[in-house]
Amino acid sequence: MLSLLVATAVALIRVRGLLASIMLTSVYGLLSASFFVIMDAVDVAFTEAAVGAGVSPLLLLLTVAIVGRKEAAPAQGRRAAMPILLVTVTGALLIIGTLDMPPFGAADAPVHQHVAPYYLEQSGGEIGIPNVVTSVLASYRAYDTLGEVLVIFTAGVAVILALAPPGQRGSFRLDDSSATPFVPNTIVQVVSKLLIPFMLLFACYVQFHGEYGPGGGFQAGVIFASGIILYGLLYGLPTVCRAIPPPVVEVLAAVGVLIYGLTGVLSLLGGSSFLDYGVFADDPVTAQHIGIVCIELGVGITVAAVIITIYYAFARQQERGRS
Amino acid sequence: MLALTVVVILLVMLVALARAFTAPNVFDRVLAANLFGTKTVLLIAALSYLSGSPDHLDIAVVYALINFISVIGVLRVTEWRREQRQNAVEE
Amino acid sequence: MEWVGNICLFIGSFLLLTGALGFLRFRDFYARIHACGITETLATGFILLGLFLHSDAVLPQIKLVMILLFVLFSSPTASHALAKAAWNAGVRPRDSDGVRLPLPPSDQ
C-alpha cells in the first residue's frame, strides 16, 4: 500500500502537464485514504476521501482551467542537481533520525502513554458517546477546534479578498448571466439530479451520526459542499447561484463560527469555563451531548459554507476568463 | 473467499494504477482513475467485512460519491478547453 | 447463505480480472471503456451481493444497497460522459487492423 503511494508520488514528479498531475493527485488521495482505513483511523480516512480525492483536485482543476495546463520543462544540468542533492541529504538525515523512534505499532510507545489512555478510558463515562475521536475533538480539545474553524473561516475570507475584482463592494453578483452559452449534457445532468439529494442527505447523516460512528462536522461540511460543487459543475454557475445565493453562503460561514463561539460564551455565562458544557443540563452526560451537537453543527456549517464560497470565487474567475 | 476477493481487487487496482501512469492521453488516464476509484470502494467494503467492523462502509459510500464527482469535474474542464478553442477559431 | 455469498464473490472477482485484462489488452479507447464499464457494473453488483449475504446486521446491509445504487447510477453515467468527452475531443475508434476510422460525415 505504502509502496503504491511512493510510486504515485514518483509518477507525479515525472509527469508533465498539469491535468495529468491532478488526476494522479486524486488517485493519491484515494490511496492515502485507504491507508488510513488500514491504520484504523476511520474518521481521518473519511475526511481524506472527501478532501484529498474530491475537493482539492476539483479546486486544482478550476485553477488549471483558469491558468492553462501547459508546464515548462524542468531545469536541466547543474540547476537540476542542486535540489536532488539537498533532498537526498535531508532525507538521509531524517532516516538516521527515525532509528531512535519506537517500532511501528508498539503499544508501549511514548505517544500512547500520556493523555490517550485517559481519553480512551474516561470518555465513555464522562461524555457518553462511543466515538472517542468526536469526544476529544468537540469536548476535551474544543478550544483547539475553535481555532481551526477560525483558520478555515479566515482562509475563506482571504480567498474572497484575493479573487474579488477591483472596486467590488459587498458580495459578488453575476452581471452577465446570459453571456455564457451552456452546453447541455442531458444524461449526466439527470443522473446527478437524482444523486445530489442523496449526497446532501448523506452529509446530514454524517453530521449527526458523528457521535456514534465515523463522521462529524468537518466531514459532513466537505461532503455537502462537494454535492453543491457537482451541481455547479453541471448546471453552470448562474443556476447554482440562484439556488444558493453567495451572500447567504458568506453569512452562513460566519454564522457557523458564531454558533461555536456562542456555545462557549453561554457556558461562560452559566458560570463555568469557556466551552465547558457542564452547565447545559443537570446530567453531565446530557450536557456534553448538547454541547457537542451544537459545536459540530457550527463546524459543519462553517466548513460547508467556506468551501462553497471558495468554489464560487474560483468558478466566477473561470467564467470571466471564458467570456 | 473474502481474502481472495481482497487480493483480486488489489491486483486490479495495481493494474489501473500502472495504466494511469503510462496512459497515452487524458481520457485513458481518467478511465484508469475511475476504475481505480470504484475498486477502492469495493476494497473498503470488503476490508470492512474482513475486519468485522461495518462502520467502514460509510467511507465506501463517500468514495462512491466522490469518485463520480471527480470524473465529472475532469471532463467538464476538458470541455471548457474545447469551448475556448472553438471560440478562438470563430474569432 | 454463506456459500451463496462466496460464489457471488468468486464470480465478481473473476469478472473484475477479465475487466482488467480487457482494459490492458484492448488497443482502442472505446473498447477499453467497454471492457471497464460493463464488467465493472456487473462485478460490483456481484461483490456487493456477496458481501450482503455475508452479514446479518441490517444497517450494513442498507449501506451496501446504497453503495450498489450509487454505483449502478454513477458508473454507467461516468462511462458515458467519458466516451462523449473523448469523442468530442476527436478521439476516434480504430478498426481491427489498428487504423483510425475516419470522421463520420455528420461531424465534419
Next chain:
Amino acid sequence: MDVFSYFNYWVVIALMMLGFYIVIARGNLVKKLIGLNIFQTSVFILYISAGKVSGGAAPILADGIALYSNPLPHVLILTAIVVGIATTSVGLALVVRIHAAYGSVEEDEILEQDAPC
C-alpha cells in the same frame, strides 16, 4: 531488530522528500502546490502511523474490544486535513492572481518580468 518496524517512517520520509523536491525543483506554481500537498500528506501519514497500535481497533468504543488505536493523532490530523485544503485554496487563489498580473505561472518567467525593476 526488525527492519519492517521502520518501513512506515521511511515511506513518510520518502514522500516528504518527493514533495519537497517538487516544491524546490519545479517552476510551475500549481505544481509546487501539488508538491506541498504531498509533503502535507506525508506528515498526516506519520501521525497516523504513530497512533496505530498493532491489534488495536478503531477508536469507537464497543463492547468486547480492549485495545484501541490512539485517538489523539486522529483528531489532530482530521482537522489538519480540512485546514490544509483551506490554506491550499488560498495558495491557489494567489496563483490565479499572479496569473492575472503576470500572464504566467512559471517562476522563471515571473522573475524575469520582475528583474528590471
